[in-house]
Amino acid sequence: VEAISETLLKMSRGDVKTIARSITIVENELDGFKELLFSLYDTRRTPVIGFTGPPGAGKSTLINALIREYSGAGKKVAVIAIDPTSPFNYGTLLGDRLRMSEHFNDPNVFIRSIATRGSLGGLTEKTIEIVDVLKAANFDVLIIETVGVGQTEVEIAGLADTTVVILVPEAGDEVQMMKSGIMEIADIFVVNKSDRDGAGAFLNNLQKLVHSFPEKGWITPVLATAAITRTGIQEVIEQIEAHGHSASFNKKKSFVLLEKAYRLIQKKRMQDINKVKLHDEIEKAILASEFNIYRFADCY
Amino acid sequence: VEAISETLLKMSRGDVKTIARSITIVENELDGFKELLFSLYDTRRTPVIGFTGPPGAGKSTLINALIREYSGAGKKVAVIAIDPTSPFNYGTLLGDRLRMSEHFNDPNVFIRSIATRGSLGGLTEKTIEIVDVLKAANFDVLIIETVGVGQTEVEIAGLADTTVVILVPEAGDEVQMMKSGIMEIADIFVVNKSDRDGAGAFLNNLQKLVHSFPEKGWITPVLATAAITRTGIQEVIEQIEAHGHSASFNKKKSFVLLEKAYRLIQKKRMQDINKVKLHDEIEKAILASEFNIYRFADCY
Numbered sequence: 001v002e003a004i005s006e007t008l009l010k011m012s013r014g015d016v017k018t019i020a021r022s023i024t025i026v027e028n029e030l031d032g033f034k035e036l037l038f039s040l041y042d043t044r045r046t047p048v049i050g051f052t053g054p055p056g057a058g059k060s061t062l063i064n065a066l067i068r069e070y071s072g073a074g075k076k077v078a079v080i081a082i083d084p085t086s087p088f089n090y091g092t093l094l095g096d097r098l099r100m101s102e103h104f105n106d107p108n109v110f111i112r113s114i115a116t117r118g119s120l121g122g123l124t125e126k127t128i129e130i131v132d133v134l135k136a137a138n139f140d141v142l143i144i145e146t147v148g149v150g151q152t153e154v155e156i157a158g159l160a161d162t163t164v165v166i167l168v169p170e171a172g173d174e175v176q177m178m179k180s181g182i183m184e185i186a187d188i189f190v191v192n193k194s195d196r197d198g199a200g201a202f203l204n205n206l207q208k209l210v211h212s213f214p215e216k217g218w219i220t221p222v223l224a225t226a227a228i229t230r231t232g233i234q235e236v237i238e239q240i241e242a243h244g245h246s247a248s249f250n251k252k253k254s255f256v257l258l259e260k261a262y263r264l265i266q267k268k269r270m271q272d273i274n275k276v277k278l279h280d281e282i283e284k285a286i287l288a289s290e291f292n293i294y295r296f297a298d299c300y
Numbered sequence: 301v302e303a304i305s306e307t308l309l310k311m312s313r314g315d316v317k318t319i320a321r322s323i324t325i326v327e328n329e330l331d332g333f334k335e336l337l338f339s340l341y342d343t344r345r346t347p348v349i350g351f352t353g354p355p356g357a358g359k360s361t362l363i364n365a366l367i368r369e370y371s372g373a374g375k376k377v378a379v380i381a382i383d384p385t386s387p388f389n390y391g392t393l394l395g396d397r398l399r400m401s402e403h404f405n406d407p408n409v410f411i412r413s414i415a416t417r418g419s420l421g422g423l424t425e426k427t428i429e430i431v432d433v434l435k436a437a438n439f440d441v442l443i444i445e446t447v448g449v450g451q452t453e454v455e456i457a458g459l460a461d462t463t464v465v466i467l468v469p470e471a472g473d474e475v476q477m478m479k480s481g482i483m484e485i486a487d488i489f490v491v492n493k494s495d496r497d498g499a500g501a502f503l504n505n506l507q508k509l510v511h512s513f514p515e516k517g518w519i520t521p522v523l524a525t526a527a528i529t530r531t532g533i534q535e536v537i538e539q540i541e542a543h544g545h546s547a548s549f550n551k552k553k554s555f556v557l558l559e560k561a562y563r564l565i566q567k568k569r570m571q572d573i574n575k576v577k578l579h580d581e582i583e584k585a586i587l588a589s590e591f592n593i594y595r596f597a598d599c600y
Contacts, residue, residue, distance in 0.1 A: 034594075037592075037594040038592060038594050038595055038598075039592075040592060040594070041590055041591070041592060042591075054354060056470075132593070132594075170356075254579070254583075257582055257593070258575060258578060258579045258582060260593055261578060261582055261593055261596060261597055261600075262570075262573065262575065262578065264593060264594065264597035265570075265573065265597045265600050266566065266569075266570055267597075268597055268598060268600075269566075269569045269570065270565070270566055270569065273562065273565065275558060275562065278558060278561060278562065279554070279558045282557055282558060282561055283554075290341055291341070291342075292337075292338060292339075292340060292341060293432075293557070293560055293561055293564060294334075294337040294338050294340070294432075294564065295338055296561060297561055297564035297565045297567075297568055298338075298568060300561075300565050300568075
């Protein structure tokens, strides 16, 4: 087994094999994973950019276009693509990341899909750990992509220093529905497929919504893109950069750190719970007497 | 303060004010909430039906049509509509439930929107508790509606005895993307807006997908509806009923119980954590020395 100092040195020099192996160790909680995590320091302060939005909004296409820009400018980018969880068999899903495959041979780009495996903690806890491993490597920017809207979206806001919410012009109703939730999550709005009908009206409404919310040291910009023709990509990069220098960025970083700590404490406090054993105990309790799950949980 | 036995009696007789007040007590963790939860027994075994699917799939319209059928048949229905969480200020969102407003004066129908309030535990934990309160009332069926796809969807599967996944013909790509995840969640597929182009092909593909998955004592039916014209609603009700009598239903109930217990234990173990205090401690730790969040969480 390689010494941790050696692993960290290789990662900081961008050794792809070492980076990939370190992620595997952390993802699967193999021997030495705890020691590795205990040795990580966020000295490089690599910015973490989260991308979220409903399926079909063109997240992968947009991220693809951004990667190309970053890489073209000589920047090293790591992408973590998060797959939806399977609650029943705790299996891994094969993410459809084919649209990012053009970058597989680009030495500036590192892409990894992750999915939860039940007993090893939730998706968010694993993502936190993998982000920290990647921060020890020599990347200039880390990108997290989530599929879906709802809970995952909220959780990405507790992971990423800058959260980009990607919408399409047809999303009018959804935005109406999740108004304040989405407003508090989004540091940048991107309306993709902005060449479609109704894009102008939607952009206007979103602008109004943004300005109707209280100041937080940063007015969430509303950007129009057409990722498939790489239109508007440069402005997305500029606004990510601008957010990184805004007053709200440090507050956000501090919030992210708090959420991370909370999740890790939760993971630690639940690590002794074995679901198979818990299941047996519940079955036994049900047979023994009138069952009340709150009393059961309270005494566990 | 009313005695708990009196509260339970009134609830079992369908006293709407008592039901609403009990939910408020539990939702806001007011005086007596723990005693109330400790007094609940699932003797009535009211079936819990979860509805999930992407925004725009027509969940509310479909649920609306189902409520009308149930109520028309003299059944008492409670609906819990779950709003997306706001992670920053822990505020409540005003859900857009106007489409259900036609039932507001129907004595057979009880509708309640809920949203999380950070410190009082996550959305899932609150939903668990409110479901159990409603089970103590005299409803024939409980309906849970979530907005979104992703994590929430997965969590609903750990709450509902029968999960109905609502899709639209345009969802082809999404289903491809989340294949096994969605297959494991869905007890029933409903393809709504099935009068649209491409519905036939999508239904066929979904049928093939369903049959390519291993037997679990229940073959997930694929149903076509057009909720807006109330087409196919009766069949949805029949299949919900059929799932309730299937071999997979008891397995599912057992899984739901396990997930509930896990969540409640987690809530209990985290209840001493005050995020404001935690934040201060992190800030202090960062100033004191080189900060490693894993060591910090490990010693907390």
